[in-house]
Amino acid sequence: MTWPLLITLATIVFINRYIFLEPNTPVRIPKILHEALDYSAPCLLTAICGPIILMNGDTLRNFPENPYFWGAITTVLVAIYVRQMVTAVLISLLIFYTLVYLI
Numbered sequence: 001m002t003w004p005l006l007i008t009l010a011t012i013v014f015i016n017r018y019i020f021l022e023p024n025t026p027v028r029i030p031k032i033l034h035e036a037l038d039y040s041a042p043c044l045l046t047a048i049c050g051p052i053i054l055m056n057g058d059t060l061r062n063f064p065e066n067p068y069f070w071g072a073i074t075t076v077l078v079a080i081y082v083r084q085m086v087t088a089v090l091i092s093l094l095i096f097y098t099l100v101y102l103i
Contacts, residue, residue: 013044017037017040020033020034020037021034021037049072052068053066053068053069053072054066054068054069065103066103067096067099067100067102067103068096070099070103071092071095071096071099071100074092074095074096074099075088075092075095075096078091078092078095079092
């Protein structure tokens, strides 16, 4: 992707989230749509990270030797048990880079 396309997509996502989720805007949406917008960030993150974790170019990564997969699994587990975001990110990065170095 090119930078203008990435900036355009980021702007569109920001404007959509701002208009519908900012409490001071005059636009009011039904509660069910407001709750659905809360899931848009995890859905986008999954759509972006999924191919990175599972693919290496045009081929699937080998399952047992895939540090990205094991890093993702340990990141989820760390995030469940460690409630401080910065600590969870640092621990997850440490585990991931250790896995990349070892595998």
